[in-house]
Amino acid sequence: MQTKRSDVNVRMRLSRSQSLRVAAVLEDFHSQLALLAVSFTVKLENNPHSLHEKEQMKKLIQDCHALSELLATICEELEENQTFTFLLKKIEDEEERKQMMVEHIRRVTKADFREKQEFCTKLEEELQNKHSLFERLVGEYAKLEVQQEDQNEKNKMIKRDKEDKLQMLQKEASDKEEMLNKQIKLVKERMERERHSHNVSMKFLQNQQEEMKQLEGMWEERTRTLRQAKAQELNDVRCKITLRLDRLMEMRRKFRVMEQVVMEDKEEQEKLQQEQHLIKAATKVQAFWRGCMVRKGLGIYKKTEEDKKSKKKDVGKKGKKKKK
Secondary structure, three states, X not given: OHHHHHHHHHHOOOOHHHHHHHHHHHHHHHHHHHHHHHHHHHHHHHOOOOHHHXXXXXXXXXXXXXXXXXXXXXXXXXXXXXXXXXXHHHHHHHXXXXXXXXXXXXXXXXXXXXXXXXXXXXHHHHHHHHHHHHHHHHHHHHHHHHHHOOOOHHHHHHHHHHHHHHHHHHHHHHHHHHHHHHHHHHHHHHHHHHHHHHHHHHHHHHHHHHXXXXXXXXXXXXXXXXXXXXXXXXXXXXXXXHHHHHHHHHHHHHHHHHHHHHHHHHHHHHHHHHHHXXXXXXXXXXXXHHHHHHHHOOHHHOOOHHHHHHHHHHHHHHHHHHHO
């Protein structure tokens, strides 16, 4: 039983948002039931009612309080565990209680009916015994009358005494017979009332059982729709996950291609920078070497005598200009 309930809890667990929505609706019902109970109590206290109406009002108030407590426990379970197993457990307990009540009523009614039948049979046997006693007394009285015809005064006195006793016995027998008839009538009326109450209770229990079956069907339909919706949501989530995985794989592939292009470009730039550094170094070396060759007059830059003379003249002219 516990494993079944645990499986039901796992299958019927709601999401956090759904459990909060259901809890909000149940809290609204809880507040409405509280207002209804308060209105019934105010009507019961202020307005005069008959005894039957007062009992009905008290029963309605008790039902409102019981329903409000049930809704409060269901709200707590939804907020904490996102399930409503307490309601299913309550329904099962209520069905078991009603079945036990029906069986108890059947046993009690059968036992009462048997007891009353036995009591009626006993009363009928007593009545038959009284009738037989009365008939026997009548026979004895007839015999005594036959015997008393031979006797005169003595028998008359005895006859009077016997007649008085017989009248008393007849009166007692008639009184007892009337009393037994009244008791039998009362017992029959009581049995009829109990039979009527038994039929009414059976109809009430059958109606309650049909209502519980309808509620069970409604909850099964609701759970079926919830399961279908959750399955659809799960399929949608799986489709989205697959699409995102495909997109992620495509982005990773593009990233690898771009990274490879960047690396190749970086290598080419490094090669170009190395070539530029080499070219700059070569040009610097060539410039330095040419400068050395020019200054020292080496190679093609070797100075002739005419160049030396013209250079000396230029130096002399520059010195004169400075003196001036």
